[in-house]
Amino acid sequence: MLRLERRPEASHLMSYASPAIAIVLMLIGGLLLFAFLGKNPIEGFKVFFINPISDLWGLSELLLKATPLMLVAVGLAIGFRANVWNIGAEGQLVVGGIAASAVALYFQDSEGAHVLILMIIAGCIGGMSWAAIPAFLKTRFNTNEILVSLMLVYVSQLLVSWLVHGPMMDPDGFNFPQSAMFADSALLPLLFDDGSRVNVAFVLAIGALLAGYIFMFRSFAGFQMQVAGYAKDAARYAGFSAKKMIWIGLLSGGGMAGLAGMSEVAGPMGQITDQVSSNYGFAAIIVAFVARLNPVGIFFASLLMALLYLGGEQAQQYLNLPSSISLVFQGMLLLFLLGSDVFINYRLRWNREVTA
Amino acid sequence: MTSDSDGNQVPRLELHGITKIYPSVIANEDVSLSVKRGEIHAVLGENGAGKSTLMKMIYGVTRPDAGEMKWEGEVVHVENPAHARSLGIGMVFQHFSLFETLNVVENVALGLPGNPDLNQLAEQITEVSNRYGLPVDPERLVHALSVGERQRVEIVRCLLQNPKLLIMDEPTSVLTPQAVRKLFDTLRQLADEGCSILYISHKLDEIQELCHVATVLRDGKVTGDCIPSEETPKSMASLMIGKELPVPEHNAPVELGEARLQLKRLSKKSDDPFGTELQDIELEVRSGEILGIAGVSGNGQQELLYALSGEEPVDDAESIVICGKPSGRDNPHQRRISGLGFVPEERLGRGAVPRMSLTENALLTAHHAGMLKNGMIQFDKIADFARKCIDGYNVKCGGEEHAANSLSGGNLQKFIMGREILLTPKMLVVAQPTWGVDVGAAAFIRQELIDLRNEGTAILVISEELEELFEISDRIAVIANGRLSPVKNLADTNIDEIGVWMSGMWDQESAAEVTSHA
Numbered sequence: 001m002l003r004l005e006r007r008p009e010a011s012h013l014m015s016y017a018s019p020a021i022a023i024v025l026m027l028i029g030g031l032l033l034f035a036f037l038g039k040n041p042i043e044g045f046k047v048f049f050i051n052p053i054s055d056l057w058g059l060s061e062l063l064l065k066a067t068p069l070m071l072v073a074v075g076l077a078i079g080f081r082a083n084v085w086n087i088g089a090e091g092q093l094v095v096g097g098i099a100a101s102a103v104a105l106y107f108q109d110s111e112g113a114h115v116l117i118l119m120i121i122a123g124c125i126g127g128m129s130w131a132a133i134p135a136f137l138k139t140r141f142n143t144n145e146i147l148v149s150l151m152l153v154y155v156s157q158l159l160v161s162w163l164v165h166g167p168m169m170d171p172d173g174f175n176f177p178q179s180a181m182f183a184d185s186a187l188l189p190l191l192f193d194d195g196s197r198v199n200v201a202f203v204l205a206i207g208a209l210l211a212g213y214i215f216m217f218r219s220f221a222g223f224q225m226q227v228a229g230y231a232k233d234a235a236r237y238a239g240f241s242a243k244k245m246i247w248i249g250l251l252s253g254g255g256m257a258g259l260a261g262m263s264e265v266a267g268p269m270g271q272i273t274d275q276v277s278s279n280y281g282f283a284a285i286i287v288a289f290v291a292r293l294n295p296v297g298i299f300f301a302s303l304l305m306a307l308l309y310l311g312g313e314q315a316q317q318y319l320n321l322p323s324s325i326s327l328v329f330q331g332m333l334l335l336f337l338l339g340s341d342v343f344i345n346y347r348l349r350w351n352r353e354v355t356a
Numbered sequence: 357m358t359s360d361s362d363g364n365q366v367p368r369l370e371l372h373g374i375t376k377i378y379p380s381v382i383a384n385e386d387v388s389l390s391v392k393r394g395e396i397h398a399v400l401g402e403n404g405a406g407k408s409t410l411m412k413m414i415y416g417v418t419r420p421d422a423g424e425m426k427w428e429g430e431v432v433h434v435e436n437p438a439h440a441r442s443l444g445i446g447m448v449f450q451h452f453s454l455f456e457t458l459n460v461v462e463n464v465a466l467g468l469p470g471n472p473d474l475n476q477l478a479e480q481i482t483e484v485s486n487r488y489g490l491p492v493d494p495e496r497l498v499h500a501l502s503v504g505e506r507q508r509v510e511i512v513r514c515l516l517q518n519p520k521l522l523i524m525d526e527p528t529s530v531l532t533p534q535a536v537r538k539l540f541d542t543l544r545q546l547a548d549e550g551c552s553i554l555y556i557s558h559k560l561d562e563i564q565e566l567c568h569v570a571t572v573l574r575d576g577k578v579t580g581d582c583i584p585s586e587e588t589p590k591s592m593a594s595l596m597i598g599k600e601l602p603v604p605e606h607n608a609p610v611e612l613g614e615a616r617l618q619l620k621r622l623s624k625k626s627d628d629p630f631g632t633e634l635q636d637i638e639l640e641v642r643s644g645e646i647l648g649i650a651g652v653s654g655n656g657q658q659e660l661l662y663a664l665s666g667e668e669p670v671d672d673a674e675s676i677v678i679c680g681k682p683s684g685r686d687n688p689h690q691r692r693i694s695g696l697g698f699v700p701e702e703r704l705g706r707g708a709v710p711r712m713s714l715t716e717n718a719l720l721t722a723h724h725a726g727m728l729k730n731g732m733i734q735f736d737k738i739a740d741f742a743r744k745c746i747d748g749y750n751v752k753c754g755g756e757e758h759a760a761n762s763l764s765g766g767n768l769q770k771f772i773m774g775r776e777i778l779l780t781p782k783m784l785v786v787a788q789p790t791w792g793v794d795v796g797a798a799a800f801i802r803q804e805l806i807d808l809r810n811e812g813t814a815i816l817v818i819s820e821e822l823e824e825l826f827e828i829s830d831r832i833a834v835i836a837n838g839r840l841s842p843v844k845n846l847a848d849t850n851i852d853e854i855g856v857w858m859s860g861m862w863d864q865e866s867a868a869e870v871t872s873h874a
């Protein structure tokens with residue numbers, strides 16, 4: 001009989017092989033899914049995974065979609081390493097988008113770089129303030145940050161919905177639930193002039209990954225967070241402040257999510273609507289774990305996740321499948337990752353006959 | 357015993373040519389031994405000699421790569437611990453396998469087949485624990501138990517199953533001398549009833565007193581068999597470590613300097629409902645002395661240590677004064693800046709992060725000693741520090757980049773001790789300095805403590821091993837039920853008196869003294 005047996009030591013190899021296995025299983029699962037939906041699996045695979053990146057425009061869209069994922073995932077990873085479970089990046093992203101939009105709409109008639117700089121600051125502060133709520137409640141009343149941050153996602157969605165139906169609604173917008181289009185000074189400059197939509201937020205995201213890497217692996221604060229994640233008692237013995245780590249963990253995730261929200265409204269959207277986020281805040285959690293909470297991994301995992309987004313759009317267009325198919329792929333990826341992560345600490349063994 | 361002579365019976369357990377190879381190390385090579393019915397058989401060896409691996413194979417936790425095991429004359433392949441238990445093998449591990457969030461009776465029930473009735477089981481536990489002098493409260497949660505109490509649970513759990521072979525891995529390290537007596541009576545009683553016992557210990561005098569036969573392991577191989585009663589502790593130690601055992605040199609007390617640690621009416625209620633409340637503890641530790649605190653585990657040692665280290669600060673800042681600074685409210689880092697060093701009882705998970713390298717573990721407490729620049733870690737400096745610690749304190753490991761959990765208990769203890777000493781504390785607090793550490797490393801650690809005292813450091817040692825305290829302390833006190841006894845000069849007391857005090861009875865005695873003087 002096959003059974004699970006605890007490994008004497010966690011497998012280092014498996015912890016890196018696990019994401020690869022999960023990706024392969026997701027692809028196989030996808031082929032089966034296409035087959036069950038009556039599509040040719042090979043055709044489906046091609047439409048979903050090859051077509052989106054078969055030209056320069058597609059590649060540029062890939063970078064565009066990967067940008068907010070990188071930003072959010074690196075911020076979350078900092079907290080996750082210390083076992084601070086911020087599940088509400090989606091809400092922090094929305095609030096960051098709202099704050100940046102407020103600045104953009106206030107400076108509707110201004111020229112100059114200060115508008116964008118203020119929007120970046122406002123986005124970060126917006127996301128951080130939303131993340132500060134679970135941080136405060138956890139440090140003060142020991143509430144569970146998973147629940148509080150998650151519930152605040154729904155509050156933020158109601159908030160943005162109210163704003164775009166009310167105070168932020170475009171007066172000349174025929175009552176559509178959206179703001180006025182931002183002025184050019186409130187839009188992030190494009191990186192290339194070939195018509196692609198990649199903007200400087202991508203550069204910011206790469207910068208955030210670098211900064212995240214330095215923080216995690218070179219700074220003492222990052223070390224403290226890792227100690228807290230591995231062994232809480234050792235962190236207490238060393239005198240590291242648990243509260244400080246909760247604050248750093250949540251604020252880094254919130255700040256980066258807010259920046260991602262800013263990059264959406266000041267990037268591809270150019271305005272704020274009640275559809276600020278395309279689920280990036282949740283998808284980034286999967287990205288962070290597939291990436292093993294490592295910024296280098298986050299770069300690649302974000303590209304993969306962005307491909308799932310684009311593939312979903314293609315599947316909708318050419319395979320006549322609902323766009324939510326990309327959520328199915330995201331779900332499969334997470335499921336298979338959690339499944340293969342079991343084998344980091346366990347291995348399969350055949351039970352030999354008991355000869356008593 | 358039913359059989360009339362030991363000679364003609366089939367041995368209960370026989371091992372032939374047992375070999376176990378791990379990827380990096382040969383844990384056991386061609387090990388053979390034979391345990392008779394009703395025999396107390398010692399397995400002696402330093403940490404890393406392969407004793408635990410051998411026992412795990414007998415108990416079915418791991419499987420040998422070669423060799424054969426016979427149980428009552430039949431060849432068996434022990435598949436898993438449940439299989440071992442069904443054969444009649446019980447084991448008390450050195451590292452306990454208890455679920456912290458469950459209470460004692462639930463933990464015991466988990467090891468039993470079927471679905472036992474908990475109330476009935478609780479009665480059985482109480483009965484067995486009373487009979488064998490191992491008091492445990494079946495209703496208490498395991499996380500609230502001290503190391504010593506957890507060990508009692510493990511022993512009771514095994515005894516409940518009426519084993520034919522009981523494996524005991526370092527069982528006495530946290531018991532009072534009186535409790536050790538009782539345990540020995542129990543073990544002898546079990547042996548007389550026909551139960552065989554494999555007894556792993558590094559305490560040679562105990563082995564000599566208790567065990568009929570001893571098998572000595574070194575580097576995974578059997579280096580000899582002996583009859584302990586015909587050997588001296590010294591001769592057994594040299595069999596075990598392959599050379600003469602160093603004896604710590606305890607110089608005459610040096611000039612006592614200023615008070616480095618003062619406790620003034622230190623009281624603390626425990627957050628844990630089953631914890632011990634500290635009551636009005638008064639203590640002064642001065643530069644150049646080692647003050648030992650004895651006591652049975654669970655009498656307030658953990659609470660006192662948490663209060664001293666700052667992991668659980670107290671409300672009254674004045675009740676703990678470190679090097680002249682009222683520190684009751686300070687966190688561990690602030691206290692370290694004031695001059696406190698602290699070596700905790702739990703090495704993995706508290707004194708060191710299991711998955712991190714020794715370099716990173718050095719950073720855990722050494723970070724304020726010039727290891728940081730603008731908040732960034734100076735990896736070269738910290739690696740130098742770790743190497744200094746490894747070389748200076750004789751830590752056997754693959755190198756400073758290896759993880760803390762790859763080290764044996766004794767070597768990790770030497771590393772943690774070295775790390776704290778290299779930080780040149782003015783006041784060093786050490787809990788259970790040699791718990792589960794082999795004789796060679798224990799002697800080394802004790803010598804380091806004495807050397808440090810000779811250099812003028814004030815040292816407080818809280819230990820449950822009386823012989824150790826008597827070996828290294830200048831003054832000694834006892835903690836019982838959250839209260840601290842008067843402090844005595846070592847010369848003015850003896851093991852028997854301290855043993856009596858460990859049950860909390862010093863008031864009567866001092867009261868009697870006062871009346872007799874009056």
